[in-house]
Amino acid sequence: MGYKTDIEIAQECEMRPITEIAKTANVDEKYVEQYGKYKAKIDPSLINETNRENGKLILVTAITPTPAGEGKTTTTIGLADGLKRLGKNVTVALREPSLGPVFGVKGGAAGGGYAQVVPMEDINLHFTGDFHAIGAANNLLAAMLDNHIQQGNSLNIDVRKITWKRCVDMNDRQLRNVVDGLGGKANGVPREDGFDITVASEIMAVFCLSSSITDLKERLSKIIVAYTYDDKPVTAGDLKAVGAMTALLKDALKPNLVQTLEGTPAFVHGGPFANIAHGCNSVMATKLALKMGDYTVTEAGFGADLGAEKFLDIKCRMAGLVPDAVVVVATVRALKMHGGLAKTQLADENIDALEKGIPNLLRHVSNIKNVYKLPCVVAVNRFPTDTDNEIDFIISKCRELGVNTVLSTVWAEGGKGGEDLAREVIRLCDEEQGDFTFSYELDCSIEEKIKAVVTKVYGGSGISVLPNAKKQIEQLTALGFDKLPVCIAKTQYSFSDDPSKLGAPENFNVTVKNVKVSAGAGFIVVLTGDILTMPGLPKKPAAENIDVDENGKISGLF
Numbered sequence: 001m002g003y004k005t006d007i008e009i010a011q012e013c014e015m016r017p018i019t020e021i022a023k024t025a026n027v028d029e030k031y032v033e034q035y036g037k038y039k040a041k042i043d044p045s046l047i048n049e050t051n052r053e054n055g056k057l058i059l060v061t062a063i064t065p066t067p068a069g070e071g072k073t074t075t076t077i078g079l080a081d082g083l084k085r086l087g088k089n090v091t092v093a094l095r096e097p098s099l100g101p102v103f104g105v106k107g108g109a110a111g112g113g114y115a116q117v118v119p120m121e122d123i124n125l126h127f128t129g130d131f132h133a134i135g136a137a138n139n140l141l142a143a144m145l146d147n148h149i150q151q152g153n154s155l156n157i158d159v160r161k162i163t164w165k166r167c168v169d170m171n172d173r174q175l176r177n178v179v180d181g182l183g184g185k186a187n188g189v190p191r192e193d194g195f196d197i198t199v200a201s202e203i204m205a206v207f208c209l210s211s212s213i214t215d216l217k218e219r220l221s222k223i224i225v226a227y228t229y230d231d232k233p234v235t236a237g238d239l240k241a242v243g244a245m246t247a248l249l250k251d252a253l254k255p256n257l258v259q260t261l262e263g264t265p266a267f268v269h270g271g272p273f274a275n276i277a278h279g280c281n282s283v284m285a286t287k288l289a290l291k292m293g294d295y296t297v298t299e300a301g302f303g304a305d306l307g308a309e310k311f312l313d314i315k316c317r318m319a320g321l322v323p324d325a326v327v328v329v330a331t332v333r334a335l336k337m338h339g340g341l342a343k344t345q346l347a348d349e350n351i352d353a354l355e356k357g358i359p360n361l362l363r364h365v366s367n368i369k370n371v372y373k374l375p376c377v378v379a380v381n382r383f384p385t386d387t388d389n390e391i392d393f394i395i396s397k398c399r400e401l402g403v404n405t406v407l408s409t410v411w412a413e414g415g416k417g418g419e420d421l422a423r424e425v426i427r428l429c430d431e432e433q434g435d436f437t438f439s440y441e442l443d444c445s446i447e448e449k450i451k452a453v454v455t456k457v458y459g460g461s462g463i464s465v466l467p468n469a470k471k472q473i474e475q476l477t478a479l480g481f482d483k484l485p486v487c488i489a490k491t492q493y494s495f496s497d498d499p500s501k502l503g504a505p506e507n508f509n510v511t512v513k514n515v516k517v518s519a520g521a522g523f524i525v526v527l528t529g530d531i532l533t534m535p536g537l538p539k540k541p542a543a544e545n546i547d548v549d550e551n552g553k554i555s556g557l558f
Contacts, residue, residue, distance in 0.1 A: 005558065006110075006111075006112050006113065006116060006120065006557075006558050007120060007121070007554065007555060007556070007557045007558065009113065009114060009116065009261070010110070010116050010118050010119070010120035010121075010261070011120075011553070013116075013118050013261045015037075015038045015118055015119065015259060016259060016263050017037055017038070018032070018034060018037060018038050018039060018040045018257060018258070018259070019032065019034070019040075021257060021258075021259045021263065021265050022040060022042070022257060022265070024263065024264075024265055025091055025257065025265035025292045025293065026050075026052065026089075026292045026293075027042055027046065027257070027265075027292060028046075030043075031043040031045070031046045032257075033254065035128050035256075038118070038119050038122075038258065038259070039119070039122060039127070039128060039256060039257070039258055040256070040257045041128060041251065041254040041255065041256055041257070042254060042255050042256075042257050042267070042288060043254060044212070044253070044254055044255060044284050044288060046288065046291070047284070047287050047288055047291055050291050050292075052291050052292065054290040054291060055089070055091075055290050055291075055292075055293045055294040055295050055296050056294065056295050056296070056324040056325070056429045057286075057290060057296050057298065057321060057322070057323045057324055058079070058295060058296065058297045058298070058323065058324060058325050058326070058327065058425055058429075059298060059299070059300060059308060059311060059312075059323040059325075059326045059327070060072055060075055060076040060079065060297060060298070060299040060300075060326075060327045060329060060379075061299070061300050061303070061304040061307055061308035061311075061326060061327070061328055061329070061364070061368075062302070062303055062304065062328060062329040062330065062364075063303055063304075063328065063329070063330045063334060063335070063338075063360050063361050063364055064302075064303040064305065064338065064360050064364075064492070064493065064494060064495060064502075065302055065303060065334070065492055065493065066333075066334040066337040066338065066493070066502075067337070067343050068331060068333040068334045068336075068337050068343060068346060069331070069333075069334070070329050070330065070331055070334055070381065071112065071329060071331065071381045071410075071411060072299055072329050073094065073109055073110070073111045073112075073299060074111045074112045074113060074115045074116075074381070074410055074411050075115070075327065075329045075379050075381060075408055075410060075418070075421075076092060076094065076111070076297050076298070076299040077092060077094075077111040077115040077116060077117060077260050077261075077264075077266070077297075077410070078111075078114075078115035078408060078410020078411070078414060078415060078417060078418035078421075079297050079327065079379075079408075079410070079418045079421050079422055079425065080092045080260060080264045080266075080295075080297040080415075080418075081115065081260055081261075081262040081264050081410070081414055081415025081418055082410070082415045082416075082417070082418025082419045082420075082421055082422035083295050083297070083418075083422040083425070083426070084262065084263075084264050084415060085262075085415045085416065085418075085419055085422070086419060086422050086423070086426070088294055088295050088422075088426070089293050089294040089295070090264055090265075090293050090294070090295045090296070090297065091264070091265050091266070091267060091289040091290075091292050091293030091295075091296045091297075092117070092260065092264060092265070092266040092267065092289070092296070092297050092298070093266075093267045093268075093269075093281050093285050093286045093289040093296055093297070093298040094109075094117065094266060094267070094268045094281055094298070094299060095109065095268070095269075095270060095271035095272075095279075095280070095281045095299075095301070096109075096123065096127055096130060096131065096256070096268050096269060096270060096271040096281075097109035097110065097123065097124050097271060098131065098169055098197065098198065098199040098271055098273070099125070099131070099169045099170055100169060100170055100171040100197050100199070100535055101171075101535075102124050102125065102542065102557070103170070103171065103537070103541055103542055103543035103546070104171045104535065104537050104538060104541055104542060104543075105538050105541075105542065106542075107542055107557070107558040108120070108123070108124035108557055108558065109123075109124070109271075110123045110124055111260075112411055112558075113410070113411030113412055113414075114261060114410070114411065114412065114413060114414035114417075115260070115261070115410040115411060115414055115415075115417075115418070116260065116261050117258050117259065117260050117261075117266045117268060118258065118259060118260070118261060119258070120557065121554045121557055123258060123268060124557055125554075125557075127256065127268070128252075128256050129252065130252040130256070130269070130270070131169045131198050131199070131271070132169075133248050133249055133251070133252035134198055134201060134203050134204050134207055134249065134252065135167050135168060135169055135198045135201070136248050137203050137220075137245040137248045137249050138166065138167045138198070138201045138202075138203045139166050139167065140241065140244060140245055140248065141164060141203075141223070141225065141236055141239070141241050141245060142164055142165070142166045144239050144240075144241045145157075145162065145164055145225050145226065145239060146181070146188055146189070148239055149188075149189050150188055150189060155228065155234050155238055155239075156228045156229055156230075157226045157227075157228060157234055158226070158227060158228060158229045159189055159191045160191075161226055161227040161228075161231075162191065162193075162225065162226040163224060163225060163226060163227070163516065164223075164225035164226065165193065165194050165195055165196045165201075165533075166193065166194075166195050166196075167195055167196045167197065167198045167200070167201045167203075168195055168197070168198065169197060169198035169199065170197070171197065171534075171535040171536055171537045171541075172195070172534065172536070172537075173534065173535070173536030173537075175194065175195035175534060176194050176195065176532070176534045177192065177194050178192075178193050178194060178195070179191070179192055179193065180193045181193075194534070195534055196533040196534055197273075197533065197534050197535060199271050199272055199273050199276075199277065200272070200273060200276045200277055200533040200534070202223055202518045202520055202521055203220075203223075203245075203249075203520075204270065204271070204272045204277060205272055205277050205278060205487075205518055205520075205521035205523075206219045206220060206223070206518075206520045206521050207249060207252070207253065207270055207282065208270035208271075208272055208278070208280065208281065208282040208283065209278075209282075209283055209314075209315065209318055209319070209521055209522065210253065210282075210283065210284070211283055211284065211287070211319065212284075213246065213250060213253065216246060216249065216253060217242055217243075217246050219520040219521065219522070220236055220237075220241075220242045220245050220246060220520055221235060221236055221237030221242045221520075222235055222236075222237065222519040222520045223235060223236040223518075223519060223520035224517060224519050225239065231475070233479065233519075235519070236520070253284065255267045255269040255282065255284055255285035255288050256268050256269050256285075261414060262414055262415050264415075265292070265293070267281070267285040267286075267288055267289045268281070268285070269281050269282045269284070269285035270282035270285065273301065274300065274301025274302040274306040274307040274310065274492065275301075275302060275306055275489060275490065275491065275492045275531060276489045276531060276533055277487065277489075278310040278311075278314050278315060278487050278521075278523070279300050279301030279302065279306060279307040279310050279311070280298070280300050280301070280307065280310065280311045280315050281298065283315065283318070283319040286298055286315075286319070286321065287319070290321075295425075295426075295429075301492075302492040303364065303492060303495075304328060304364040304367060304368065305364070305367070305457050305458055305495055306488075306490070306492055308326070308364075308367075308368070308372075309367075309439065309453060309457050309488075310487060312372050312436075312438065312439070313438050313439055313440070313453070313485055313486075314485045314487060314523055316436075317438060317442075317485060318485075318522060322434070322436045323374055323434070323436070324375070324428070324429045324434070325374070325375045325376070325377065325425050325428040325429050325432075325434075326368045326372075326374050326375070326376045326377075327376075327377055327378075327379050327421070327425065328361065328364050328365055328368060328376060328377070328378050328379070329378075329379050329381060329408075330361045330378060330379070330380055330381070330394070331380065331381045331383060331386075332354065332380065332382075332383065332386040332390045332391065332394070333346045333383055333385070333386075334357075335353075335354055335357035335358055335360065335361060335394070336350055336353040336354055336357055337357065337502070338356070338357030338358075338359075338360045338502045338503045339352070339353030339354055339355065339356030339357030339358075339502075339503065340353060340356055340357075340502070341353045346385065347385045348385075349387040349389060349390060350390075351389060351390065351393055354390055354393055354394070355393070356503060357502070357503055358393070358394065358397050359503055359504035360495075360502070360503050360504050361378065361394070361397075361398070362397060362398070362401060362504070363459055363495065363504045365378060365398060365401055365403050366401060367456070367457050369401065369402070369403065371437070371439050371456050371457060372434075372436060372437060372438075372439065373434055373435040373436060373437045374434040374436060375428040375429075375432035375433075375434050376403050376428075377403065377404050377405070377406055377421070377424045377425065377428060378394070378398050378403055378404070378405040378406070379405075379406055379407075379408045379421050380394055380405055380406070380407050380408065381408050381409075381410075381411065382407045382408065382409050391407065404424055406420050406421045406424050407420065408420070408421050439452055439453055439456050439457055440452035440453065440456075440485075440486075442483050442484070442485065443483060445477070445482055446473045446476065446477060446482050446486065446515065446524055447463070447465065447473060449485070449486045449524075450463055450486055450488065450510075450512060450526055451463050453486065453488055454510045458495045458496065458510065459495055459504060459505070459506060460495070460496060460505075460506075460507075460508045460509060460510055461506075461507050461508065461509060462509050462510075463509060463510050463511075463512055464509045464510070464511045464512065465512045466511065466512060466513055468513070468514065469512045469513055469514055469515045472514065472515040472516065473515050476515065476516075476517050476524065479517075481517045481519065481524060484517070484522055484523050484524050485522075485523045485524070486523065486524045486525075486526050487518070487521075487523040487524065487525050487526065488526045488528060489525060489526065489527045489528065489531040489533075490510070490528040490529050490531060491529050491530075491531070496508045496510065497510045497511060497528040497529035498529065499529070510528050511528055511529070512526055512527075512528055513527050513528060513529075514526075514527040515527070542556075542558070
């Protein structure tokens with residue numbers, strides 16, 4: 001018997017009309033704007049107009065990713081469906097997928113197996129147009145900036161100090177570095193330029209951290225696009241671009257409502273990458289989900305050193321959120337890869353490799369418990385090749401840290417396979433009080449904040465700041481940006497800034513190459529390692545396998 005593909009499972013699901021899902025989510029129909037039968041946007045004024053109390057907030061994060069896969073989104077969805085099966089009133093809050101990974105290596109981001117959000121094809125392709133709106137707002141700002149220079153440059157912008165890039169939501173390495181404005185005086189000022197992928201645009205971060213249209217406008221106005229000849233920042237507000245940008249974003253700002261395969265309401269909204277940006281869905285969607293459910297399950301991208309760190313140190317701090325429990329997802333297969341095995345060697349029992357790899361999981365768990373002081377459970381996504389000995393080994397190691405381990409089979413069984421995890425999450429919310437603490441305080445210097453994350457969360461010994469980055473830190477401090485949180489861009493494949501250092505490396509320094517401000521988003525971006533804000537496609541892109549038949553039915557998405 002062959003396994004069904006994710007898209008086949010999704011297409012076989014009988015979806016309920018989105019109006020029914022809205023009722024399940026306690027959303028009155030006057031707040032629902034339908035996009036066809038199975039998608040809707042929800043008017044965020046509901047957040048302030050409902051008298052419902054906030055529910056419990058559960059964050060799902062994971063070990064450091066490997067090519068073996070961890071199944072974080074799948075676990076998030078399966079846990080929510082498991083909670084629903086236990087009679088709880090549940091909502092899910094997830095990110096929207098970028099087209100870059102959909103057509104590249106990673107595929108979409110709607111879960112997998114029998115733990116998915118649907119309509120899977122729509123969510124992975126265009127959805128309700130939010131990312132197009134974000135790209136349009138980004139590129140309107142770029143056009144107005146270059147037009148200002150062309151029309152006389154009254155703001156005295158130095159074209160060599162333009163920091164704003166254009167964007168497109170596609171993996172396209174050809175656009176990383178371009179020269180534009182060629183063709184003579186009528187066609188602009190020749191300059192070096194480049195594109196970011198839309199999910200790395202500051203507009204995406206601003207969009208996801210805004211709590212209202214007013215807040216959105218205020219944040220957009222602070223975005224720094226360039227510096228003058230005497231090094232003064234030039235903002236979107238200075239270019240009078242804010243009103244028009246907000247007009248492009250006003251509908252996109254409304255959270256999207258869809259459903260899981262089992263009919264659990266899912267708010268899917270916003271989608272910054274976690275290795276470049278802050279890796280969480282929008283604040284407005286999370287707040288809406290919290291009001292509408294007694295339990296809200298959300299996830300943060302990549303390993304806990306990236307997505308969870310940014311969720312806790314940036315998003316929770318800005319939005320006033322406190323998680324009630326954290327789930328750290330792991331697989332035996334991935335931990336064996338951290339122990340040095342190749343992907344082809346994972347099917348056989350190997351306790352030695354597991355012993356070498358498990359420090360990765362234990363460091364993530366210890367961070368949640370001891371740095372952020374939050375209740376935590378480990379969810380082991382069980383594969384058919386995992387042996388009882390291997391599972392028992394993980395359970396005993398986590399128990400030493402005072403953390404329970406629960407087996408999850410949501411990929412194969414949907415919510416039924418998430419019931420045990422759901423029971424432990426309910427227990428954590430009821431019985432274990434957290435004492436939520438950030439990994440650094442805002443009044444530290446920029447360097448101290450970076451060092452705090454590297455030493456406390458990554459397990460490194462310190463930081464090496466390159467001369468160029470030192471100068472940037474001095475400039476940002478002089479401009480008064482030193483009290484903002486830090487958003488560290490680094491490889492997702494290691495605790496360190498070197499993707500080849502698996503497991504839980506020690507005694508490493510993280511090299512800080514560039515430091516810039518996202519003044520609208522309200523954080524300092526710290527670039528380490530070789531992080532690209534515009535990915536490229538692989539030798540055999542996923543796009544090659546995607547097709548549509550004569551009835552419009554899509555195949556090959558995953």
